Amino acid sequence: MINIKENVLQFEEKFNYSLNKEKLKKTSVQVVAVTKNRSVQLTKELVQEGFYHLAENRPEGLLEKQNELNNQNIIWHFIGNLQTRKVKKIINHIDFLHSLDRLSLAKEINNRAEDRVSCFVQVNVSGEGSKSGVHPEQLEKFILQLSEYPKIHIIGLMTMAPLTDDENAIRNVFSTLKICQRKIAQKKLSYAPCAELSMGMSGDYQIAIEEGATYIRIGSLFFQE
Numbered sequence: 309m310i311n312i313k314e315n316v317l318q319f320e321e322k323f324n325y326s327l328n329k330e331k332l333k334k335t336s337v338q339v340v341a342v343t344k345n346r347s348v349q350l351t352k353e354l355v356q357e358g359f360y361h362l363a364e365n366r367p368e369g370l371l372e373k374q375n376e377l378n379n380q381n382i383i384w385h386f387i388g389n390l391q392t393r394k395v396k397k398i399i400n401h402i403d404f405l406h407s408l409d410r411l412s413l414a415k416e417i418n419n420r421a422e423d424r425v426s427c428f429v430q431v432n433v434s435g436e437g438s439k440s441g442v443h444p445e446q447l448e449k450f451i452l453q454l455s456e457y458p459k460i461h462i463i464g465l466m467t468m469a470p471l472t473d474d475e476n477a478i479r480n481v482f483s484t485l486k487i488c489q490r491k492i493a494q495k496k497l498s499y500a501p502c503a504e505l506s507m508g509m510s511g512d513y514q515i516a517i518e519e520g521a522t523y524i525r526i527g528s529l530f531f532q533e
């Protein structure tokens with residue numbers, strides 16, 4: 309049995325501890341509930357607990373949830389790889405994209421979006437071959453190239469930490485992303501204020517908050533049995 313209420317209580321205790329420790333207000337870190345592969349019923353229970361930012365990682369899953377939940381108050385995030393040919397399906401149905409990682413994707417978004425899209429550039433900080441994302445050395449150039457696409461609004465950077473028990477390795481990835489974010493923000497590009505950091509998942513969000521996360525993406529913690 310999955311007890312969403314209980315899982316939320318347990319999460320909030322630790323989340324509040326982290327916020328207090330860093331002297332942060334509750335509004336300074338946005339929790340994005342990752343509902344990918346979860347049922348509509350469980351997703352509804354999570355919304356009832358007050359989570360209105362939801363993330364999906366497949367276009368089909370996103371559209372299905374939107375249809376079935378039919379709730380105008382929900383703010384929709386797309387995380388994970390977005391195939392260029394699927395952009396048109398979802399780009400006018402989401403509020404945030406966390407996985408902008410190539411110019412061909414930016415170009416397609418620019419062609420298909422009706423309004424400006426709030427995007428995070430996904431950065432492959434750890435350099436693992438299995439991970440998508442722009443490499444930190446190529447980030448500046450990539451972001452400068454995005455000026456050609458007026459529908460792209462870069463609100464921040466996103467990364468995924470490596471799967472490891474080595475807390476220092478994880479912390480290092482998050483602090484490196486913060487350094488990258490500051491560098492871009494300093495350029496004061498009108499299309500790339502780049503003030504936000506989307507980093508931290510169920511296993512590492514407390515480290516991410518310590519390193520400056522402003523959006524954390526939490527899935528499995530909410531749905532554990």
Ligand SMILES: *Cc1c(COP(=O)(O)O)cnc(C)c1O
Pocket residue numbers: 342344365387388468509510511525526527528529
């Ligand atoms: C699945 C996923 C998450 C959530 O991960 P959990 O460990 O379940 O909290 C966060 N971000 C991305 C990009 C994901 O694919």
